[in-house]
Amino acid sequence: MAHLGYLEIILAAVCFLVLWTSKPAYKGLPWSWPVVRMLPGLLSRVGRIHETCTEVLGLTDGTFLFKGVWFANMDMLATVDPANVHHILSANFSNFPKGPKFRNIFDVLGDGIFNSDLDSWKNQRKIARALINHQQFHRFLVKTSRDKVEKGLIPILDHFSKQEQVMDIQDLFQRLTFDSSCILFTGYDPGCLSLDFPDVPFMKAVDAAEEAIFMRHVVPESLWKLQRWLNIGEEKKMHKAWVTLDHVISKYISMKRAELSLNKTKEDQEEGFDLLTSYINEEYEIKKNSLVHDQSQTPFNMGFRERTELKPQDKLLRDNILNLMIAGRDTTSSGLTWFLWLVSTHPQVKVKIREELKSAIPSKEPENRRLFNTEELSKMVYLHGALCESLRLYPPVPFQHKEPLQPDTLPSGHHVHPKMKVMFSLYAMGRMASIWGDDCLDFKPERWISERGTIKHEPSYKFLAFNAGPRTCLGKEVAFTQMKVAAAAVIHNYDVEVVEGHLVEPNVSIILYMKYGLKVRVTKRWS
Structure with a gap:
């Protein structure tokens, strides 16, 4: 070997x-x-890479070896065929786990819900679903989302509007969702959404880790493992990022354990329902060695953790909080950035969203500067359709892969076996005329609205932004709530203009951000 x-x-x-x-x-x-x-x-x-996938899959009826x-x-079958997607993610789900190769590539995520399989995954998903669906967490989500927009996002937009300065609104959305995710999942506000624009090592570490993970997908495994052994290139960045992530999260866990040791009453905790508190209060424990003892799994190389202060008993808490924080920060801020760019470059869509927002304002209330509550936003069909349309064209997670346990034949007739990966390009999927019609490249929120004026349901194996089958994203409603509150506040209260000549193109990472940020000028609509 x-x-x-x-x-x-x-x-x-x-x-x-x-x-x-x-x-x-x-x-x-x-x-x-x-x-x-x-x-x-x-x-x-x-x-x-995303445009290349679109071109190649468009020339090969949606599936390419x-x-x-x-x-x-390194053989990999790339597909956007909805029948293949349904087969892999739903119909024959048990034959396509994440698997050891996935866990090896995404090792920084540890034994969290994204990497886990079998009973460990089922147990973690059951607990996470119960907590996320809890009414108290929903109230906490609504309050946190509104507070961060009102006390963080709006003052910064006002400042840049008054100063007539160019700003990177992608960076602003990343700070917004990072603060919100920290509050929701740990109970602590890092306060990076402020006019000081403080340096945030955690955010930089996440970006570095994601870029390294992407490169692990496109070079031979032995090459990136050699880089890791030599501590050079992308793997050197991954090493530093891993240490930073462990340091930050171990600090939050220690703070939370100390806080809970003071035996706060339920009344003291009523305002907050962060998931870290919930995990600890409910004595959340999956057998720490379950993945290692399961013969179908292989333990992670723990070398990077040897130089951090992460305590062994906190490893699973660390893994789950990291998984949730990355999902909450990255996907939502990516979705908001691409959505705002699309709306700002499609005036007719912006007009329709503003008309819908205006219709929610009581007739006796003058049309003026305001924020919209979640009850008002939940009734807005066009806004929801516009967000779905943005996610179709620019999915925050642009690709994912699986590997079969046993040889299989997909509905397209292609054969797969355990020594190859099967990759879905969500980015290319949204650009296939065979799936979305000849206007697939158009930003058209109307495609999500039925003749009755309600949201039109599209099968998850066709619209894969929130995954499909048993692993469908648990945070879908959380993401929509956060995006709607922020998007409505920006569109109703400000005019946003992309700086002339600013280049907009996707980055090269596992999260679909804009490579050069989104440079804009904002102007208040109301005095």
């Missing part, structure tokens, strides 16, 4: 040599070279 690892490294070096001597771009399908096969083509287009380096087990 050691010799095989060295062989993979040599082949990877050959691959880069071929890449260096080949043309940097191509049209149509990637060329398959001897030994390194299609990897040079992938690396030459990695800077626009990518052939990776010979002997490196």
